Amino acid sequence: MKTRSDDLEILLSVVDTGGFTAAAESLDIQVARVSRAVSKVESQLGVTILNRTTRQIELTDEGRKFVNSVRLGLTQLQQAEEDIISGGELPKGRLRIDAASPFVFHQLVPLVQPFNQVYPDIELELTSNEGIVDLLKKKTDIAIRIGALSDSTLYARPLGRSLLYIVASPDYLAKRGFPNKSSDLARHNTIGFSEPKTLNDWPLKGFTGLTPTLIASSGETVRQLTLIGNGIACLSGFMVKKDIAEGRLMPLLEGEKTSLSGREQINAVYYKSSSVAKRISAFIDFIQPKLDL
Numbered sequence: 001m002k003t004r005s006d007d008l009e010i011l012l013s014v015v016d017t018g019g020f021t022a023a024a025e026s027l028d029i030q031v032a033r034v035s036r037a038v039s040k041v042e043s044q045l046g047v048t049i050l051n052r053t054t055r056q057i058e059l060t061d062e063g064r065k066f067v068n069s070v071r072l073g074l075t076q077l078q079q080a081e082e083d084i085i086s087g088g089e090l091p092k093g094r095l096r097i098d099a100a101s102p103f104v105f106h107q108l109v110p111l112v113q114p115f116n117q118v119y120p121d122i123e124l125e126l127t128s129n130e131g132i133v134d135l136l137k138k139k140t141d142i143a144i145r146i147g148a149l150s151d152s153t154l155y156a157r158p159l160g161r162s163l164l165y166i167v168a169s170p171d172y173l174a175k176r177g178f179p180n181k182s183s184d185l186a187r188h189n190t191i192g193f194s195e196p197k198t199l200n201d202w203p204l205k206g207f208t209g210l211t212p213t214l215i216a217s218s219g220e221t222v223r224q225l226t227l228i229g230n231g232i233a234c235l236s237g238f239m240v241k242k243d244i245a246e247g248r249l250m251p252l253l254e255g256e257k258t259s260l261s262g263r264e265q266i267n268a269v270y271y272k273s274s275s276v277a278k279r280i281s282a283f284i285d286f287i288q289p290k291l292d293l
Helices: 005-017 020-027 031-045 061-086 101-118 170-176 182-187 219-227 237-245 277-290
Strands: 050-052 057-059 093-099 122-128 142-146 154-161 164-168 190-193 214-216 232-236 265-271
Touching (some): 005 020, 005 031, 005 057, 005 061, 057 061, 101 122, 101 142, 101 219, 101 277, 122 277, 142 277, 154 277, 190 219, 214 219, 219 232, 232 237, 265 277
Parallel strands (some): 093 142, 190 214, 190 232
Antiparallel strands (some): 050 057, 142 265, 154 265, 164 232
C-alpha cells in the first residue's frame, strides 16, 4: 500500500470541508500539514486528485472514484477496529446529536438519563440549532430533522410524524374570542417564525398563508409566547400535546385542518459511511419507540 491512512483521512477532510484551511481547522493541524498530505498522496499515486483554484477545490474524475473507495475502506477499517476492541461489549464513545431546540427540550432531554442507564459508555453531546447544520463541519453524528428531506448524501431513519396543532391560551381566547373559521384569523394576533417562511403555512383548508403579527426564530420561543397569551400559533404536537392535555393551550379549528405531511415528518439523518454506526443505531433504536410525537 503506497499511501498512509492518516494522509488519506486528511484528504477526505479536505473534500468534506471544501478546502485546505477548513480541513486544518477541523482536524486542528497546520494548513501546511494538510497540503503536504494531499500532495504526497497524489505523488505516490501519480495522478491529480484535486484541481485547485484560488477560490475552490474540485475533485478530478480519478479523484472522485478514489475518494469514494477510500471513504468506504477507511470506514470498514475503523469499524473492524471498534469491533475487535469492544468484542461483545456495549457500544462506547462520544455521540454528537443536533436537533431544533424544542425537540431537544421536549423529546430528547427526558430520554437522556434512561439512555445512559442502558448505554453507560456512550457519551452524549446535545446541541440545538434552529436551521440545518452541516454534519461534517459541526462534527455531528446524528441530526434530527423536522420536515421533508432534500439532502440525498445522508441516510435517513424515519422517527415518525408529529401532527400540527393551531393553539392559543385560555386567557387569550377569553379576551379575544374563538376563531370559528380560518378567515377569522385576520382579526387575531398570530405568532409565527422568522425563518423559514414555510413554517408560516398553516394546515387549514383554503388558507393561503399567514403574515404573523409577532415572529420568533425558535419554536420554543413561539410556544412560550403562546402560553402567556400573546396570540395564536401553529406548533408541532411533540411540543404542545402535553400543554393541550393539561389545559394550558386549547386546539383551534380542528374541523378545518388538513395535512401538511412535509412539515410533519421527523427523521434522524447521518452519513451512511459513519464510523460510529453502532452508537448511532443504539441511540435511534432506543429513542424511537419512546418519542411522544
